[in-house]
Amino acid sequence: MKGFKDILPETIEKWHFLEKTAVKIFTHLGYKEIRTPILEKTSVFERGVGDSTDIVEKEMYTFLDKSGESVTLRPEGTAGIVRAFIENKLETSVFNKLYYIGPMFRYERPQKGRFRQFHQIGAECFGIKNPAIDAEIIYVNTLLFEKLNIKTNLEINNIGCPNCRPQYSKALISYFEHYKESLCIDCQKRLYKNPLRILDCKNEKCKIIARGAPKLKDYVCKDCKEHYTGVVECLKALNIEFIENELLVRGLDYYTSFVFEFVNNNLTLSAGGRYDNLIQDLGGNNICGVGFALGEERIIDILDIKPQNSIDIYIANLGVTLYALNILQKLSDLQFKVYCEYENKSLKSMLKKADKLEAKVCIIIGENELKSSSCIVRDMKNSTQKTIELNQLENTLKGVLYAT
């Protein structure tokens, strides 16, 4: 299906590495995992993400279930978690720093770094007003990118809140209306729908006009301004480098005041910000929030790790399957990583396979070995081998595998 991908064994180690690294960082900083359903009532996203956003207008996988209720495959993680937060009354819980990992769905044209089913790792922190938590969220990201050895630029901005953003939008509209005919077709459409987007247009004419446009920072309210400067202070204390980008805008309606993106090669790997009204908008109490999400596929695509060998021992079974099963069971009990062959193949082809699997040891068994309750233990690296009694197997293997 268009935009849906199989994740194959050859890349699975990258996925494990990414997710293990993220989980480790979260766990060390007191974040607890939360797992919410992939399917939610459509209203959760309409109200949460914002029903005039592109995501809700044209990108959701929405359908009626058998009872006729409109349901939607989650296009992002935050709205569902906020719903769970409200329903389970988690505001009284000590666990207010949460993380999640899982698939998201958006019906859009696939291209580089974009899929219809994609995977995100994200976090949400509830009820913490202090700008330090915004900085902590960013710190989590810098830690992760550091461990993954991925270079990113951090861009931040203050996009205001419902108290101050409408005034700014008004100011933008009245400014750009004077140049309406000179703007590109896209920007003319944006003028009333999302005037902030005009600031980000790549059209040369629009860029020139945008230079004289009112600045957002002249319009943000006192609270937004104080919060933003607070985060900047924290980032400096953490020695985290950032670029202030006044053109940075978020596509989801729920963001307020502080927002950020981690960018690598023009592709946003991770993004997030504060959403102080979302919980109330979805029917909860007046509780603030801040969070982020990163796209796993985009990380996997640039992740550079050397694959680990997956097995220690390959059992080359020359037609003595029951004997082979006994040895497999024994080695498995001893916690060795072992791969057993059952098909009738030549020894040569089995050794070849052992080599490909990067087994350190190959155990060879056939009629001769069965009769004498023995096996051949071959050290694949040194090409040396010896026949041993089965009761010596554990010690012999330890000697070969753990030799320095």
Add this chain to the structure above:
RNA sequence: GUGGGUAUAGCUCAGUUUGGUUAGAGCACCAGGUUGUGGCCCUGGGGGCCGUGGGUUCAAGUCCCACUACUCACCCCA
């Protein structure tokens, strides 16, 4: 939703300009060289409705049209 590109072996691609016998290479796979011993080497082998359908022609992988899939960009987004 809009625009561009591509489609030949499991994978990466030649061949298409200028139509002409049996469609190639590298890698991968299998076998033999070594009767029960991997990597390197040598020899051989299997594997193709040349994306699908139609058209032009004595003749189409090659030219024309349509469709589909994939891909990149825009919009937007992680």
